[in-house]
Amino acid sequence: MRTCLVVDDSSVIRKVARRILEGLDFQIVEAEDGEKALEVCKRGLPDAILLDWNMPVMDGYEFLGALRRMPGGDQPKVVFCTTENDVAHIARALHAGANEYIMKPFDKDIVTAKFQEVGLI
Amino acid sequence: MTPLDYDFLRKLLKERSGLDLSADKQYLVESRLIPLARRAGLPGIAELVAKIKAGAEKLTSDVVEAMTTNETFFFRDKIPFDHLREAILPALVQARASRRSLRIWCAASSTGQEPYSIAMCVKEFAALSGWRVEIVATDLSQEVLEKSKAGIYSQFEVQRGLPIHMLVKYFTQTGELWQLNADIRAMVQHRQLNLLQDFSHLGTFDVIFCRNVLIYFDQDTKAGIFDRLSRMLEPDGVLALGAAESVVGISDAFKPYADRRGLYRLNTERAARAGVSAAMPQVLKLVGAR
Numbered sequence: 001m002r003t004c005l006v007v008d009d010s011s012v013i014r015k016v017a018r019r020i021l022e023g024l025d026f027q028i029v030e031a032e033d034g035e036k037a038l039e040v041c042k043r044g045l046p047d048a049i050l051l052d053w054n055m056p057v058m059d060g061y062e063f064l065g066a067l068r069r070m071p072g073g074d075q076p077k078v079v080f081c082t083t084e085n086d087v088a089h090i091a092r093a094l095h096a097g098a099n100e101y102i103m104k105p106f107d108k109d110i111v112t113a114k115f116q117e118v119g120l121i
Numbered sequence: 122m123t124p125l126d127y128d129f130l131r132k133l134l135k136e137r138s139g140l141d142l143s144a145d146k147q148y149l150v151e152s153r154l155i156p157l158a159r160r161a162g163l164p165g166i167a168e169l170v171a172k173i174k175a176g177a178e179k180l181t182s183d184v185v186e187a188m189t190t191n192e193t194f195f196f197r198d199k200i201p202f203d204h205l206r207e208a209i210l211p212a213l214v215q216a217r218a219s220r221r222s223l224r225i226w227c228a229a230s231s232t233g234q235e236p237y238s239i240a241m242c243v244k245e246f247a248a249l250s251g252w253r254v255e256i257v258a259t260d261l262s263q264e265v266l267e268k269s270k271a272g273i274y275s276q277f278e279v280q281r282g283l284p285i286h287m288l289v290k291y292f293t294q295t296g297e298l299w300q301l302n303a304d305i306r307a308m309v310q311h312r313q314l315n316l317l318q319d320f321s322h323l324g325t326f327d328v329i330f331c332r333n334v335l336i337y338f339d340q341d342t343k344a345g346i347f348d349r350l351s352r353m354l355e356p357d358g359v360l361a362l363g364a365a366e367s368v369v370g371i372s373d374a375f376k377p378y379a380d381r382r383g384l385y386r387l388n389t390e391r392a393a394r395a396g397v398s399a400a401m402p403q404v405l406k407l408v409g410a411r
Contacts, residue, residue, distance in 0.1 A: 085276060087294045090285060101285040103276050110280045116199065117284050 002120065003027045007037040007060065008052040008081070013104075017050055017081070020108045024121060034058030038066055045076055048120050050111075051098075053082035053089070061096060068097040077118040081106060122147055126170045130154075130184070133173065137185045138261055139317045141339040153187045186262040191333065193231040195283035196238045201332065201361045204381050205242050209359050213327055214248045216357060222253040226326040226353070228316060229334035230258035233269030233309070234278070237301055239330065240308040241291055257323060259314035266311045272301035316346055320353065327355050332383075333363035340371055347372035351387055360385040 004026040006017045011032075018028045029046060031037035035058040037049070049067070053060040060080060067073045077099045082089070085103035093101055100114040115121045127147055134140040142150070151166065158169040161180060173181050196202050213223055225243075227236040236258035243254050260266050279288055279299045292299040314320055316334065329350060335343050351374035354360060360375055362368070362383055368375045375385035 085297070087289060090289055094286060094289065103280060106280070110277075113194075113281050114285075 001027045002047040004048040005029045005046040006050045007031045009055040034063030049078045053084045122166045139338045139342045193234045194281040195234045224255045224326045225328045227258045228331040232265045236309045256309045272306045330361045344372045347374045
């Protein structure tokens with residue numbers, strides 16, 4: 001079973017994302033900020049990361065940069081999932097190595113479409 | 122809704138659009154027509170039916186539009202567009218090298234996501250640079266065609282099937298709405314068309330996308346449309362149907378490509394019997410389609 005790390009400071013969003021992704025046969029690991037997400041990745045890289053942008057301690061953009069610099073850190077497919085829905089943020093995320101981008105609010109169809117797009121489904 | 126009103130609406134929709142509603146679809150009719158009745162200031166479907174019977178033509182066409190407007194999204198089902206990029210366009214670039222032009226018809230194009238998906242594929246296909254590529258989008262509903270022409274989509278619509286890099290590349294953001302850039306919109310011509318009526322005036326096409334519309338028609342109507350579509354396709358052209366649609370058991374006008382699910386070519390034996398053409402190349406063979 002493939003693994004997906006869900007990184008979001010909102011427990012509600014993590015719960016919704018977990019339910020959707022478990023329905024898509026992913027095993028879920030959760031983290032509430034970028035720093036905790038990095039600790040998870042150091043223990044073992046997931047197949048996919050659903051990543052919020054604005055979080056305390058370390059935001060999603062900073063986390064993505066750190067992840068991509070790690071050995072093997074280019075492997076996980078990273079899908080941003082954020083309320084930052086302007087084209088400038090999207091372009092920054094893609095430049096930093098994001099594979100896809102979800103603008104909140106989202107539903108199961110959108111998550112499924114984006115995960116299909118990056119070849120995870 | 123009374124059984125009599127439902128029967129009246131079923132017959133009306135069949136006659137006007139070919140939509141073949143089974144006896145158990147009252148819920149669908151109610152869910153789409155009750156809001157329409159309210160917008161028209163009517164208390165319910167009984168009054169809506171009475172107005173139609175009295176000859177309210179605008180209301181009648183609104184009813185047909187409300188019942189025939191179906192879900193669509195960018196790059197729906199993904200596979201047909203993979204076929205387009207990997208097999209159909211490369212083959213046609215070779216087959217049409219001397220004339221350097223292509224005609225693609227998107228029948229039942231709804232709010233535009235399908236013809237614009239095709240347009241983006243064409244735009245990204247470098248070998249077609251400088252070619253004249255016509256994409257004709259037709260639909261029964263003028264309302265959806267107007268939305269399609271505007272090329273403006275909600276945040277929700279652009280996230281279903283459209284890769285993010287294409288959103289950034291081909292759309293301009295205005296608040297929470299996204300508009301396709303003018304160069305992509307200009308690639309698509311829009312025309313109102315009822316597939317039940319003659320469409321021979323559109324001319325012939327190299328590719329026809331007729332997806333997720335025939336599913337709503339009865340067998341005889343489907344067979345008739347397949348027959349007329351076969352006369353609109355170039356001898357080596359390609360027909361793309363929806364994932365749940367097939368010609369098998371309905372028409373012998375087309376034959377499926379064995380390893381390209383959803384793609385069809387003209388049936389050479391049938392066409393030869395009809396004296397249409399002695400030799401019909403299969404365009405996908407040109408690129409060694411599996």
